[in-house]
Each structure stands twice: as C-alpha cells, then as structure tokens.
Amino acid sequence: MNTADNVTIHPCRVLAGTVRVPGDKSISHRVAMLSCLTIGPSRLTGFLRSEDCLNTLKAMECLGARLEITPERIQVTGRPWACPRQPLDMGNSGTGLRLLAGLLAGRPWTTELTGDQSLRSRPMQRIQAPLEQMGARVELMGAGNCAPIRITGGALRGIAYPMPVASAQVKSCILLAALFAEGETRITEPLPTRDHTERAFQVLGIPLRTDGNRITIRGYGPRGPDLTARDWTVPGDFSSAAFWLVAAAVLGTDVTVQNVGLNPRRTALLDVLKRMGADLTVVPETASLAAEPSGAITIRGADLRGTDIGGAEIPNLIDELPIVAVAGALAHGTTVIRDARELRVKESDRIVCMVANLR
16 A cells, blocks of 8 residues: 555565666756856756755756756756845755855855755765855854855855865865856865766866866856856666665676666776676666766676775765665675765764664
C-alpha cells in the first residue's frame, strides 16, 4: 500500500537489467546558476527536478531570472539581476546555498540565505573566510557560525586562497565570486575535488588555468562577464547510479546503467568495486553539451573482498561512502574507510547513520 508517507517495495526475484538514473544534482545546480549570468534563454535538458535543485531555480527566479518549465525541459532566461525582496530559502541544499553565496558576494545589495533545520546546522565559516578576504561582508546569524547568512556585496578583489579542506562547494563559491572581482584569484586545493564548475566555465568561454591542485582565474570586475546563453544537457547522476552498481555487485547479477556521468572526479567508486572483485565495463558516449563525459556502466557481481579506502580517493566518492559501507559489510574480509571526516558535516552525521544502520 502506498500513501503520501509510506511506500511498500516488493522485492524482485532477480535484480538484473538496464536502468537510467535521474540527472546529476551537482551539475543541475551549477547550470541553473550559470544560465542566469548569460544573455538570452538557456534550455536545460535532463535537469534534476528534486527539491534541492528546484529551490535553486526558485532562488534564481527571485533574483530576476525568467523560468519556463515543461515536461521535456526547463528554459532559463537570465539578467537583469534584481535584489530579492525576501530571504532566499535553499531548503536542504548545501550546494545551492554555498554556491549562491559566491554569486551574491559581488552584487551591490544585502541578501539573506537560509534553509531548513539541517542546513542551518552545517558549517559556513569555510565560505565566510574567503568571501570576506575578497571584500564582501558575510554575517553568520545562526548558532555555531551556521546559516542564516546575510551577505552584503562589495567591490571584490582577487585573492590567493589555500583551502583548508577539500571541498568542491567552497571552491565553486570562490570561483563564482571571482567572476566579479578585479585581478586574479588563485585557489589551491589540498586534494583534487569534483570539477563541474571549471568544466562549465570552459564551455561558456571563461578562461581559467589549472596546474595540479591550483586553479587560477582572472575576474571581470563588478559588471561580471558578458556570456552568451547556451543549452545544457545534464547526464545521469553517478551518486544515484551507485546504489544499482553496489546492489548488483553484492548480489552477483548483471546491471547496466545508461547515460550516467563519468566525470573522473566522481567515479572513484568504480575503482573501489574493481578492487573488491566486481567486473565492470564502461562504454563512453559522445560528450554532452554540459562538457561532462557520460556513458554506460555494466557491472557483473562477484564474491566481493574487503579493501582499504582513504586519502585522495575520498573527495571523489564522498557521497558514495554510505553505500560503499554496505558493500564492505557484505564482502569477505575487512573494509577500512579513513579520512572521511567530512561525512560528519553533511545534512546529517553520515558516519553515525552508517554505523547505526549497519548494526
């Protein structure tokens, strides 16, 4: 029996076949925001219509964007930006709040960003520090230096910023603010993180340089860049595909996930599953209009064995670690996950949740 609050799922006899997963959440947030910086309409195909991403669209509408939503696609027409009349509620989305804070840091007004109880418990000093160095005023009005955030835009200047933690959200926040800054901004990451923002910048013709873990971008000043609108195709979300891949791996069946994102900064799970003994085949497809590699993944399950996970792998499978823990629990031997402290400051303490559920 299915109701608004309960869904009954009946097990299948064999988990095998072909699936397609919804659009990538990280890319959906970014193309929604970047479409509002361009001149003219942008059509978004494959956009993830989840509550988080729809909250980002609503926020962009409050900032002046015009939206046309059909079952097939979403059209966003950006500019001119307008000062919002009320706080922008980002719901549960840390990505939406942190990236939008970067965009607003160079706007000549004061904006408040807020979210649900979970989002208001997540650390925001990590974006406050670089944005204030650049010249914005960022007030953390919640307990424990959390949201709500009040941002007063200013005349931004480029900075050299060594990031204390590996975070694609913080990196992207700084990159978006840097578009409205004078001079160069240089970001040094402790470990490489997902590069969806950099890829989207390149598609839009925004020059940046990458040298190892250092990214350099020259700002356009207070007016920001003049960008031509373009259409975006969002590939399937690898984090959503992860559940199908692990299920097939532990059950010893064959599953193919089609049209899924294959950004190498997101697919460390594939390396982990191979080490554990799964048989994987990846068939790349033509690059989508979002400049993101995509393709099909076929996995053939096997008797999995435990493995060690940590270090540079962690940023590239941070969202998949809970399902990796399930694979480890069902594998032969011991699986050890290290260096995953960032899981404690997601929408929940995922380490506590993983331990509680596995027990």
